[in-house]
Amino acid sequence: MKRFLIYIVKIFLITVLIAFILDGLYTYIFLQSHNRGKIEQVFNSNAQKYDVVILGSSRANNHFVPQIFEKRGLKTFNYGMSGGHLFEASLMLKLMIERKYEIKNVILEADLNLSNDHQSEGVSAKFLPYIHNSEIIKNHFFNEKDFNELYYIPFYRYIKYDNKIGFREVCKIIRDDKTNSLDNSGYYPLQKHKNGNMKNNIVNLNPLKHNKYYEEIEKLCKIHNINFIAIMTPMCENVKGMNYFEKVQKLYPEIYNYENVVKEDKYFSSCGHMNDAGAKIFTAKIVTDFFKK
Template structure:
């Protein structure tokens, strides 16, 4: 029995050591990543200066044409992340501040995601390789239910989120394989799809009376003297429950409502996402209203 217990103990020790070594190797590779996504680009960056930084979900990523800001002489990057929530937008801004970014204006797409204060697993996982090296990331994840395992169990986060930060991603980083996430100063243009979903129902959607991460972004901007511009972006003409945007305006009167600036279906790739033509019309309006020189 004693020999058996010693054998089991050896296996456990070896397993832990392998996990620790793999954790260190994977993390080291992620710290070399520069051209695959927006998160690692910020984490591994030096201080930057921006006139305009855009934050939000795909409805930021696909709706704000960075080049149009640049044409006005405004150094701009669109850090909107498809599938992301305000949880990730807040953390991105915290990382920028931690890395000494100088930012004059933040444009936050704040509409549908005001209805939740949850993390988006597929996006938030991409911050996890750096959780032991950034106090900001650690503190942001600390209230989450699975923080203990993610932080203290070596290699657990890489196994749990293998599809996002696992072996395949490691190989792509090592092969220096680029993505298009950083093209067009972060803006991702969409085209009109024949089979795009041009119907949407948000009747049961309600904004939270106090969205924690929205309030964090506001507070960070105020503390760092950044001009904060929160906007609601357009949806197509077939949406049911468009009074959601009125609900947002009642709870958050400082958010500018632009949901009806572009409405015709021909300007949309899907009901919640404008195509490139629609995005340019929308961006022109934002520039006119906030950056008209």
């Protein structure tokens, strides 16, 4: 029995050692990554200067065309992340500030994502390789229910989110495989699809009275003298519950409502996302209204 217990202890210690080694190896590899996505590009970058930084979800990623800003001489990058929430947008801005980015204007897509203050696990997982290398990331995740497991158990985060930061992603970093997330200065253009869903129902959606991460972004901009522009972006015509945008306006009167700037379905890829043609019309309107010469 004693020999059996000793054997079990040895197996446990070897497993823990391997977990520590793999954790360190994976983290080292992620620290070398620069061209796989927006999060690692920011984390592993030095100070940058931008006239305009765009933050938000896919409704930022697919709706703001940096090239139109740049025609006005405004250096711009779209850091919108598909599937992301304000949890991730706030953390991105914190990392930029930590890296001494000089930012004159932040445009935040703030509409549907005001209805929650949760993390988007599929997006937030991409910050986790750096959780031991950044107090900013550690503190941002500190109140999440699984923080202790993610922070203290070696290699746990890589196993739990294997489809995002696991073995396959590590191999792609080693091979220096690029993605398209950094193309077009971060903007991802959509096309008109024949089978695009042109109906949506947001009747039961309600903005939070106090969205923690929206307020964080607003406060960070004020502290660091960044002009903060929060915008609601368009949806297609066949949406039930469009009074959601009025609810947002009542709770957050400082947010500009551009929901009805683009209306026709021909300018949408799906009900919640404009295609490239619609995005260009929308962006041109934003640039004209906020960045007059």
